[in-house]
Every structure is written in structure tokens, then in C-alpha cells.
Amino acid sequence: MMLVFEGPAHISYAQDGKRMDSLQLVIDSVLTIFKNEQPLLTYHFNTVYPPEGQDSSYQRSGFIHPVYTLKGHLLTRIQPDDHYHHYGIWNPWTHTLFKGDTVDFWNLYKKSGTVRFVRLLDHEVNARDAAYTVLHDHVVFKTDGSEEVALHEWQTVKVHLPEGQRDYYWIDISIKMRCATSSPLRLLTYRYGGLGWRAVASWDASNSSVLTSEGKTREETDGTRARWCMVQGEFLPTGYGGMAILSHPGNFNHPEPLRIWDSNANGGKENVFINFSPTKDRDWLLEPGRTYMLNYRLVVFDGQQDAAHIEKEWQYFAK
Numbered sequence: 001m002m003l004v005f006e007g008p009a010h011i012s013y014a015q016d017g018k019r020m021d022s023l024q025l026v027i028d029s030v031l032t033i034f035k036n037e038q039p040l041l042t043y044h045f046n047t048v049y050p051p052e053g054q055d056s057s058y059q060r061s062g063f064i065h066p067v068y069t070l071k072g073h074l075l076t077r078i079q080p081d082d083h084y085h086h087y088g089i090w091n092p093w094t095h096t097l098f099k100g101d102t103v104d105f106w107n108l109y110k111k112s113g114t115v116r117f118v119r120l121l122d123h124e125v126n127a128r129d130a131a132y133t134v135l136h137d138h139v140v141f142k143t144d145g146s147e148e149v150a151l152h153e154w155q156t157v158k159v160h161l162p163e164g165q166r167d168y169y170w171i172d173i174s175i176k177m178r179c180a181t182s183s184p185l186r187l188l189t190y191r192y193g194g195l196g197w198r199a200v201a202s203w204d205a206s207n208s209s210v211l212t213s214e215g216k217t218r219e220e221t222d223g224t225r226a227r228w229c230m231v232q233g234e235f236l237p238t239g240y241g242g243m244a245i246l247s248h249p250g251n252f253n254h255p256e257p258l259r260i261w262d263s264n265a266n267g268g269k270e271n272v273f274i275n276f277s278p279t280k281d282r283d284w285l286l287e288p289g290r291t292y293m294l295n296y297r298l299v300v301f302d303g304q305q306d307a308a309h310i311e312k313e314w315q316y317f318a319k
Contacts, residue, residue, distance in 0.1 A: 021036065021127075022035070022036070022126075023040075023125055023127065023128065023129065023130040023159060023161065024036075024125065025123060025125040025130045025132070030043065030044050030045070030046070031120070031132060035161065035169075038070065038071075038072055039068055040067070040070075040169065040171075040300075041064055041067045041068070041157075041159065041171060042064065042065060042066055043063070044062070044063055044064075045061060045117040047059050047061045047116075048060055048063075048078070048079075048087075050079055050084050051079060057108050057109055057111050058079070058085055058108050059108075060085070060108065060114065060115070061116055061117040062116060062117040062136045062155075063087035063088050063090040064076070064088050064089040064090070064157070065077070065078045065088025066088065067088065067089065067171070067243070067298075067300065068300075069241045069301065069302045070167065070168070070169060070300075070302055071239065071241070073235040073239050073241050074200050074235075075242070075243055075300065076088040076197065076198060076200065077198055077199070077200055078198070080198065082267070082269065082271070083198070083266075084108075084109075085106065085107060085108040085109065086196070086198040087198070088197075088198060089195070089196070090196055091115070091153070091173075091196070092105040092106040093106065093138070093194065093279070094106040094107065094190045094192055095187075095188040095189070095190035095193065095279075096113075096150075097185070097186040098140055098183065098185050102188070103140050103150065105138050106192070106193060111141055112140070113138065113150075114139050115136050115138050116136065116137050116139055117135075118134075118135040118137050120132065120134055121133040121135055121154070127161075128160060128161045128162075129159065130158070130159045131156060131157065131159070132157055133154060134154070135152065135154055135155075136153040137152060137153075138150050138152075138180075138185075148181070149180040149181070150179070150180055150183075151177055151180055152178050152179075153175060153177050154176040154177075155173065155176075156173075156174040156176075157172070157173055157174075158170075158171070158172040158174075159171055160172065167303050168300060168301035168302070169299075169300055170297055170299060170300075171297070171298040172296070172298075173195065173295070173297075173298065174293070174294075174295050175195075175293065175294040175295070175296075176291060176293055177286060177291070177292045178286075178290070178291050178292070179286055179287065179288040179289075179290075181288065182288050183288065184286060184288060185286045186283055187279045187284040187285075187286065188279065188283055189280070190277075190279060190280070191223075191259060192259040192277050192280070193275070193277055193280075194277050194279070194294070195245070195276050195294070195296055196259075196273065196274070196275040197243070197245065197273070197274045197275070198271075199231060199271070199272035200235075201271070202234075202236050203233045203272045204269070204270040204271060204272070205218060206270075207233050207234040208233025208234070208242070209232060210230070210231050210260060210274075211229070212224065212226035212228065212229045212230075213226045213228045213229075214226055215307070218263075219262050220262075221258055221260040221262070222258065222259060222260045222261075222262055222265075223257060223258070223280070224257070225258070226247070226255055226256070226258055227249075227254075227255050227318075228244050228311070229244065229245050229260070229274055229276070230245075230299075231243060231244075231272055231274060232301075232304060233272075240302070240304055241301055241302040242301060243298055243299065243301070244298070244305070245276060245296055245298055246296060246297040246299065246310075246313065246314045246317050247276050248294075248297075248317065248318065250293065250295065251276075251293075251294050251295060252278045252284055252294065253282060253284070254278075256280075257276075257277050257278070257280035258274070258275065258276060258280075259273075259275035259280065260273070260275075261273045278294070297313070297317045299313050
């Protein structure tokens with residue numbers, strides 16, 4: 001095993017002189033976790049700018065994109081022309097109160113706040129597990145042109161390959177938050193905010209489906225509570241698969257409310273956007289000196305999955 005911090009870092013494993021079926025982690029301009037030659041997810045610590053001609057306020061770092069199934073099917077997208085501030089899998093808060101002013105860390109065009117990568121704290125890999133921990137700052141843009149950090153967020157992301165020949169893998173996302181100043185940050189009630197997933201552009205109501213732990217489907221899901229939410233669909237030109245987001249029972253306001261786009265959302269475009277939104281129906285006060293945690297598991301799969309399998313995965317995760 002070799003670990004290199006100067007320039008690109010590539011970690012791989014071999015057994016008896018032969019290559020194992022294992023994970024690798026590569027760091028260059030991005031951090032990417034591979035299974036052999038197949039990338040599974042990429043984390044962006046460098047700032048990604050919006051397409052030419054768009055407001056530069058849409059720039060963002062500290063997000064995951066792309067995410068692939070084991071067979072190489074893409075599950076995420078960034079900077080769609082209907083929401084340039086959507087970034088694959090990302091975790092901003094939308095409607096907050098800090099030092100008497102409201103701050104929006106989600107809608108970047110408002111220029112009131114953003115979330116930034118600060119530094120890579122740790123990373124490790126073995127044959128079946130690869131993980132990294134990063135520090136994010138939730139930054140307030142003040143009216144005088146200065147900035148202030150309201151919240152520190154430590155995000156640990158772990159990819160795990162289950163034993164045996166499986167058609168799925170796990171991504172565990174652990175989010176730890178602490179106030180950055182002696183002032184609290186109140187996450188105000190709003191219809192979305194928190195961990196979001198903007199799915200691949202080709203998915204819509206004609207070729208994908210939504211199902212929750214409570215048996216709700218796309219048109220009846222928004223605003224309901226769930227332990228998990230699964231989206232699966234067809235890939236172009238061929239293939240089928242998807243991802244389920246599992247919410248841990250220790251999370252605030254569990255089972256968490258969901259923000260799901262139905263046929264009435266986003267101008268009726270019926271693209272896929274999923275968000276576990278713990279502040280959808282109540283405030284969450286983050287007080288100085290205290291630590292707050294959120295934990296999620298993403299089950300990324302090829303082929304079709306049913307509710308029984310995802311419920312079994314949630315029961316295992318919850319324990």
C-alpha cells in the first residue's frame with residue numbers, strides 16, 4: 001500500500017501478485033473512489049463555476065458528482081439550466097436566521113450565503129471500504145461586502161462493497177455540525193433544505209419511479225415522512241438501476257419529511273429531485289457549543305429493487 005499527498009494520490013491493493021476486486025481512491029483535481037477501473041463517486045473540493053454567461057454567484061465546491069452504479073450508469077447531474085445551483089448530492093440549508101438576518105445557503109443567486117470546502121481532514125481505503133472526511137464552512141455574505149462563517153460541517157463519506165457478488169453498494173454520509181461563532185444558527189421551517197439529490201437528466205415520470213417506505217409514489221410523496229426513499233429507472237441506451245436514500249432514526253425530526261418533485265413542480269418538467277428535509281415542518285435551533293449529527297445511507301444499485309429489499313437494508317442500517 002502506498003499513500004502520496006504531494007500531487008495525485010492513488011491507493012490500490014494486490015494479493016499474491018494479482019489484482020484484487022477492490023476499491024481505490026485517487027486524489028488529483030478531485031477525489032474519486034473507484035472499484036477497479038470503474039469510478040463510483042467523485043467529490044469536488046475545487047470550486048466549480050457555472051456555464052459561460054451565467055452569474056458567477058452559482059459557483060460551488062464541496063459536493064458529490066458524478067455517482068455511478070457498479071455497471072457504470074450515471075445517477076447525478078449538476079448545474080441544470082432550470083436550477084444552476086443544483087450540485088449532484090449536496091447539503092445546504094435554505095432558510096436560516098443568523099445574528100438577526102435571514103441567510104440562504106442553498107439558492108446561490110440570492111448572494112446571501114454559500115457552502116465551501118475548507119480542507120481534507122482524512123481519507124483511507126481497503127479492499128471493500130473507502131472513506132474521506134472533509135470540513136465545509138457555511139459562509140454568510142454580509143451587506144458590507146465582508147464574510148462570516150456561521151456553521152462548520154464535517155462530512156464523512158464512506159463507500160462500502162458488501163460481501164459476495166452484489167449488484168449494489170453503499171455510500172454512507174455522516175454530517176456533523178457545530179456553530180462557528182458564539183451566536184446560534186436557527187434553521188427555519190422551509191419546504192426544502194438539507195441533503196439533496198438531483199438525478200440524471202434523462203429521468204422523468206415516463207421512465208423512472210419513486211417509492212417510499214410508507215408506500216408513497218411520485219405524485220403523493222412530497223411533504224410525507226419516510227424512513228427511506230427509492231428512485232429507479234431506465235438508463236440510455238440500455239440498462240436499469242437507481243438509488244435509495246436511507247435516513248437514520250437518530251436524525252432530527254425522524255422519520256424526516258421529504259421534498260419530491262411531482263408533475264406540478266419545476267414547471268411540469270417532471271425531472272427527478274429528492275430531498276430529505278428535516279426542517280420542512282419545524283425549526284431546528286443549532287446552539288453554540290453543541291454538536292449535531294445527521295446520518296444517511298445511499299444504496300446504489302443496478303437492476304430493479306423492491307420495497308422488501310430496501311426495507312431490509314434500512315433495518316440493517318438503523319441498527
